Amino acid sequence: MRKIIHIDMDCFYAAVEMRDVPEYLGKPLAVGGNRDRRGVISTCNYEARAFGVRSAMPTQQALKLCPNLILVSGRMQVYKDVSSKIRQVFQRYTELIEPLSLDEAYLDVTGCEQYKGSATLIAAAIRQDIFNETGLTASAGIAPVKFLAKIASDLNKPNGQFVITPVQVASFVQTLSLRKIPGVGKVTEEKLAEYGLKTCQDVQQSDHVKLVKRFGKFGQILIERSFGRDPRCIESHRQRKSVGVETTLSRDIYQLVQCKQVLTGLMQELSARMQHAANERQVQKQVVKLKFADFVQTTIEQKCDEVSVKLFESLLEQAFERGEGRGIRLIGVAIGLKSDGASNIEAENQQTQLALELG
Template sequence: MKKIIHVDMDCFYAAVEMRDFPELRGKPIAVGGRSDRRGVISTCSYEARKFGVRSAMASGYALKLCPDLILVPGRMQVYKDVSSQIRAVFAKYTSLIEPLSLDEAYLDVTDSPHCHGSATLMAKAIRDDIYAATGLTASAGIAPVKFLAKIASDLNKPNGQYLIRPDQIDEFVKTLPLIKIPGVGKVTAKKLADIGLHTCSDVQAYPDNKLVERFGKFGSVLIERAKGIDNRGISPNRERKSVGVETTLAKDIHTLEQCKAVMPQLIQELGARVGRSAKKRTIHKQVVKLKFDDFKQTTIEHRSDEVSVNLFYQLLAQALERQQGRGIRLLGVAVGLASSTSNDDEVQTAAPQMNLGF
């Protein structure tokens, strides 16, 4: 049985700001863009969360919920430097580390000799070491499988940890809301609720074939998760699955021509990012994303083995068919990346083709 720890820093960006600027401590703060430029919240302090402020929320709306909210511009290089310190702590305990972002990671400590082999004691030691190195607190979840470790890390936040032992899995998942399972968002949760599925025990009682018929591959994954099964191992060299770029517009736009005026700069930046981060990877799809003035968003994608500007514009036109008179506040483009582990040697070595003539 594996021993997996999921470590998640507590309101990471905001915590770094409060550490470096003590006058912010104990106040509702948020790291994000200015409200007069339609910025978005990256993260916020627990004091701000009491007012309903959340990450990915528009800064202007956050200020309506919390008029005393202090907006702090992000300092990404500082956060990256602190993240490097945190990962150095992880490396003291195991080499099997799967970073998910700057502030969270999975660790497989199954064979680690530290703390007499106790994953619970290692999680506590890791959190203590992070605090000693950075002055920041972290929370942790310990479980035999990845998705349960991730869920557990959120149960004793902030600055706590939660253990799910192998003999506790069946009882734990029985009443677990499906929305808590990583990968089940609000839209999927509603679709599941529409057929009477709210908890893992509901899924366990539902016919497997009907779930797969309705949800495809995800249905099969959900059946496993509902039973506490997750056979995924730790992936130390986790590959990026996509590269994208998006912009939040200063003012809502409404027409195809207005969107087309924004696209060239986005596509050019996308090409630069692909060149920097995916030099030896081919693509397998292109994506256009729109977010409307009611904050609902839509994406349109199409399979493609080279980046075609014309295809982006075709996808844009298709996405606008879902506009329904709403203003557009955000526009984005992305490409999905093929795995570098493909058996096709050409896929492994060919650089992404970027036909960027306008």
């Protein structure tokens, strides 16, 4: 039986800003776009959340909910430096670390001998070390499997922890809402509800053959999670799956030629990012994403063996048609990378080819 800890920093970016600027303490604060520019909230403190402000919310909407909201543009290098210090704390307890982002990670402490192997005490020690060395608080979830550890880390926030022991797994998942399972969003939740599936117990008692037939691979994963099973191990060396860039426009645009002008700039940035990812794998697909004025989003992709500007333009045209005249507020492009460990030379060739096409 494994001992998994999920560490999640409390409103990380905002917490760093409050630590460094004490005047922000006790006031609603968000890291995101400026008042005179369009953008989205990256994160916000708990005072802002009391007004309904949330991560990924459009900045203008956040300001309507909380007119006194303090907005800061963010200092990514500072956040990375703090994240590095937090990672050093993790390494004192285990080498099995799977970062999910700058502010959260899974740790497998099954073989850790500190604190007599108690994952509960180890999690508490990690959180205390983080606070002592960074001045920031973290929450933790402890469980025998990854997805339950992640759920648990959210149950006693901020600055707390929650433990699900092996003997508690069965009772814990029985009444667990399917929305709590990582990967089940609002749309998926609604589709499952149409079939009378709202809790893990509902899935346990359902016709599993029909469920897999309706939802495919996801249906099988859902069955496993509903019984508290998650065979995934900690991935200490996660491979990059894609390289992408996107931009939220200062104002909506309505013409394809305008979109192509934005695309040109994005391609230059994508080329630079691909250069940094040259030690990754071979390209397997290209992706274009558009978000319309009504915040509805569409994504279109196509498999390929090499990066092509013409293919990006073609995908952009197809995505643009889906807008049916609606304004465009965001444009994004990305390449998907194969996971078979293709050679560095191949990845470098892809970057060179894109650079040549961009002139």
